[in-house]
Amino acid sequence: MDLPFSLIQRLYQNSDYIGELRKEPCNTIDYITSPISYESFFKQYLLSNKPCVFSSIATAGWRARRDWVTGDGKPHFVQLLKDFAMDEQRKDVVVPVANCNQEKFSSHPKRDMSFKDYIGYWKNRIIGVPTKEPTDCLYLKDWHFTRQFAGYTAYTTPEYFQSDWLNEYWPQQQDTQDDYRFVYMGPKGSWTSFHADVFHSYSWSANICGCKKWLLYPPGEEKCFKNKFGQLVFSIDSVELHDTNLYPEYHDDISCFEVIQKAGEVIFVPSGWHHQVFNQWQNWK
Numbered sequence: 001m002d003l004p005f006s007l008i009q010r011l012y013q014n015s016d017y018i019g020e021l022r023k024e025p026c027n028t029i030d031y032i033t034s035p036i037s038y039e040s041f042f043k044q045y046l047l048s049n050k051p052c053v054f055s056s057i058a059t060a061g062w063r064a065r066r067d068w069v070t071g072d073g074k075p076h077f078v079q080l081l082k083d084f085a086m087d088e089q090r091k092d093v094v095v096p097v098a099n100c101n102q103e104k105f106s107s108h109p110k111r112d113m114s115f116k117d118y119i120g121y122w123k124n125r126i127i128g129v130p131t132k133e134p135t136d137c138l139y140l141k142d143w144h145f146t147r148q149f150a151g152y153t154a155y156t157t158p159e160y161f162q163s164d165w166l167n168e169y170w171p172q173q174q175d176t177q178d179d180y181r182f183v184y185m186g187p188k189g190s191w192t193s194f195h196a197d198v199f200h201s202y203s204w205s206a207n208i209c210g211c212k213k214w215l216l217y218p219p220g221e222e223k224c225f226k227n228k229f230g231q232l233v234f235s236i237d238s239v240e241l242h243d244t245n246l247y248p249e250y251h252d253d254i255s256c257f258e259v260i261q262k263a264g265e266v267i268f269v270p271s272g273w274h275h276q277v278f279n280q281w282q283n284w285k
Contacts, residue, residue: 026050041160049270056264064154069209085116100137100190106234125187139190145183161204191278206266210281214259219272224249
């Protein structure tokens with residue numbers, strides 16, 4: 001995506017331009033319901049480092065929204081199993097699954113699971129199949145879906161996010177399998193711990209089904225959630241935060257923005273914005 005020459009010229013002529021933009025406080029998170037120009041997005045949100053949410057119009061033509069969701073807005077398990085339970089060699093597709101009831105090294109521990117078994121678990125959790133022991137909340141996350149199903153076009157990258165240096169760089173590397181394009185799927189109650197995105201990059205996330213709650217903290221506020229050893233808290237609702245000896249910077253007046261992301265909506269999360277995300281209904285993004 002090319003920038004207009006007038007904007008490029010202004011950036012070069014005034015080296016303080018970006019700094020001035022980022023001095024403006026973020027008082028609200030804009031909800032964008034109609035198309036805006038790339039130049040407007042670049043200046044108002046990317047350069048100024050402010051989040052925004054695009055309405056479901058942005059994803060209206062996606063195959064994922066058409067095929068992965070039933071007519072009444074529920075996960076289309078039959079279609080998902082038909083398309084993704086097995087790979088081209090007719091072998092079970094294996095996906096990474098996190099246990100949201102456990103913590104290990106400030107993260108949810110993961111294990112491999114067949115996609116078929118995960119969908120079976122998810123269906124049983126929805127309908128409440130009785131079990132002898134309490135069932136942990138499992139979250140399929142960080143699945144390199146586009147790499148595993150390269151011929152399947154689940155989505156079209158919105159024009160605002162097409163200039164993506166990370167995903168222009170990583171496919172050229174021969175010594176790594178990362179591409180930082182992920183699919184997440186999970187039941188109500190699944191969640192991600194408090195974090196900022198990889199390399200403090202800019203990111204965007206489209207919600208295909210269900211409803212997600214985002215708690216976003218502007219850059220700098222994360223210091224309130226660091227303990228005296230400089231480590232981030234695992235969860236922002238941790239009772240440990242009230243231990244002033246362990247978390248000396250924590251207080252109750254921390255700047256925070258709550259976003260409820262509905263089906264089809266796309267959220268833009270700028271660099272350095274720490275966040276924690278909760279699935280409030282059966283979700284994937």
